[in-house]
Amino acid sequence: MDRRIFGLETEFGLNYVPSDGRRLTPEDAARHLFRPVVAWGRSSNVFLNNGSRLYLDVGSHPEYATAECDQLLQLIAHDRAGETVMLDLVEQAEEQLLEEGHEGRLFLFKNNVDSAGNSYGCHENYLIPRKVEFKRLADMLIPFLVTRQLLCGAGHLVQIEDETKFVFSQRADHMWEGVSSATTRSRPIINTRDEPHADAQYHRRLHVIVGDSSMSETTQLLKIGATDLVLRLIESGEIYHDLRLENPIRSIRSISHAFTGQTVVRLMSGDEPTALQLQWKILELVKGFVARHGAHHDQVERVLELWERVLVAVESQNFSLIDQDIDWAIKHKLITGYAAKNNLGLDSHRIAQLNLTYHDIDPTRGLFHLLRRRGLASSVLDPQAIADAVENPPATTRAAIRSKFIRAARETGRRYSTDWVHMKYEEGEGGVVLCKDPFATTNSAVDELIEMMRRPV
Numbered sequence: 001m002d003r004r005i006f007g008l009e010t011e012f013g014l015n016y017v018p019s020d021g022r023r024l025t026p027e028d029a030a031r032h033l034f035r036p037v038v039a040w041g042r043s044s045n046v047f048l049n050n051g052s053r054l055y056l057d058v059g060s061h062p063e064y065a066t067a068e069c070d071q072l073l074q075l076i077a078h079d080r081a082g083e084t085v086m087l088d089l090v091e092q093a094e095e096q097l098l099e100e101g102h103e104g105r106l107f108l109f110k111n112n113v114d115s116a117g118n119s120y121g122c123h124e125n126y127l128i129p130r131k132v133e134f135k136r137l138a139d140m141l142i143p144f145l146v147t148r149q150l151l152c153g154a155g156h157l158v159q160i161e162d163e164t165k166f167v168f169s170q171r172a173d174h175m176w177e178g179v180s181s182a183t184t185r186s187r188p189i190i191n192t193r194d195e196p197h198a199d200a201q202y203h204r205r206l207h208v209i210v211g212d213s214s215m216s217e218t219t220q221l222l223k224i225g226a227t228d229l230v231l232r233l234i235e236s237g238e239i240y241h242d243l244r245l246e247n248p249i250r251s252i253r254s255i256s257h258a259f260t261g262q263t264v265v266r267l268m269s270g271d272e273p274t275a276l277q278l279q280w281k282i283l284e285l286v287k288g289f290v291a292r293h294g295a296h297h298d299q300v301e302r303v304l305e306l307w308e309r310v311l312v313a314v315e316s317q318n319f320s321l322i323d324q325d326i327d328w329a330i331k332h333k334l335i336t337g338y339a340a341k342n343n344l345g346l347d348s349h350r351i352a353q354l355n356l357t358y359h360d361i362d363p364t365r366g367l368f369h370l371l372r373r374r375g376l377a378s379s380v381l382d383p384q385a386i387a388d389a390v391e392n393p394p395a396t397t398r399a400a401i402r403s404k405f406i407r408a409a410r411e412t413g414r415r416y417s418t419d420w421v422h423m424k425y426e427e428g429e430g431g432v433v434l435c436k437d438p439f440a441t442t443n444s445a446v447d448e449l450i451e452m453m454r455r456p457v
């Protein structure tokens with residue numbers, strides 16, 4: 001697939017810390033956070049002008065799902081825009097709370113585990129051709145996803161047999177199955193719920209729920225860029241080695257916990273490569289594929305260079321090669337440096353605090369953002385691209401149609417509703433348009449609805 005639709009869903013951790021001793025339950029804090037959203041859209045589940053979806057499910061983890069994107073940097077910009085949207089809500093909520101006599105701060109974390117041990121996700125969505133047999137795709141993709149934590153884990157602290165250890169991944173300990181249709185009860189690596197948000201005859205939406213959220217744009221680039229390349233290789237139908245794992249869930253955990261890349265993973269074929277060897281093998285296959293077919297976008301070389309550099313860094317245990325680029329390595333340097341300087345064990349409360357504050361999305365408070373300002377963490381985007389993505393949809397996908405529709409409805413004050421594929425005008429003669437093609441940027445039937453809205457009822 002030459003052009004692919006991508007979307008990223010991020011659930012945030014939320015914490016309210018009162019300075020007047022008056023606590024709020026997480027649900028209450030989330031409700032306060034979403035008050036302006038409900039005022040704007042009469043619901044806690046809305047689509048914004050930039051084509052994204054902002055919502056609060058049951059519970060207290062606000063979610064931002066990017067609009068459909070078809071380019072890597074565009075996707076990263078739209079994901080970062082979600083942080084800006086959330087920060088704006090935090091500011092409004094804190095003011096409102098103060099007016100009601102609550103003095104305190106709201107914290108939002110782009111991480112995957114809260115202090116009570118609950119996990120929440122960062123889901124990746126990839127449009128794939130229906131004709132690729134799903135079982136074959138999953139068989140090939142899962143070995144990559146299980147070992148992908150070497151490339152893009154967010155780093156975490158886990159207690160293993162009385163010892164607190166630094167591990168690769170936040171999500172690894174919270175995955176329970178390889179492939180299934182559930183997302184919460186039994187968390188699978190790949191979710192098979194078949195909702196393509198596109199023409200089901202030709203397309204599927206692959207829903208990957210195993211990934212850690214990324215603070216670093218560079219890590220995000222590698223995470224999505226490498227996965228897209230592996231998907232292209234699978235989609236091509238070219239020969240691929242049988243790398244099926246005997247026990248993906250056992251492997252994902254042991255790889256994360258060992259934090260060496262040297263964990264042996266048993267394959268169904270009987271082979272026993274290490275996690276690193278598996279990654280080298282997949283990188284070699286992808287490089288061969290790119291050499292034969294050429295790069296399909298201008299970031300491919302950058303993705304391959306980063307991918308290789310991470311594997312060299314893990315193999316040589318020389319993390320300085322990647323400690324400005326990859327979340328786990330940036331965080332590992334921060335934590336081990338601080339622990340050594342202050343003579344603290346990894347089980348110390350202050351170290352746990354660093355592990356959390358790394359993910360605080362507030363640019364003045366969050367440790368990742370602090371490191372970036374000091375030149376100790378790289379980025380890939382021009383900040384203007386993020387500001388643009390807060391206001392505007394990707395111009396190259398269906399999000400442009402949705403955005404135009406929402407703007408017109410709000411300008412005219414008409415009643416409307418939308419989801420990923422439907423645009424519905426709910427007044428007068430009204431009507432609903434199904435926009436099945438996620439690559440389309442215009443739709444004449446939607447334009448007619450807009451015309452209708454502009455006419456007096």
Ligand SMILES: Nc1ncnc2c1ncn2[C@@H]1O[C@H](COP(=O)(O)OP(=O)(O)OP(=O)(O)O)[C@@H](O)[C@H]1O
Nearest residue numbers: 005007008065066067068125126127197198205438
């Ligand atoms: N045809 C498509 N192919 C791939 N991704 C798509 C397509 N259409 C929309 N998306 C993306 O899929 C994501 C859907 O997010 P949403 O949160 O609505 O997902 P969901 O599957 O309904 O999950 P849940 O409601 O359980 O969180 C968005 O990021 C969106 O941009």
Ligand SMILES: [Mg+2]
Nearest residue numbers: 009063065123
């Ligand atoms: Mg979602």
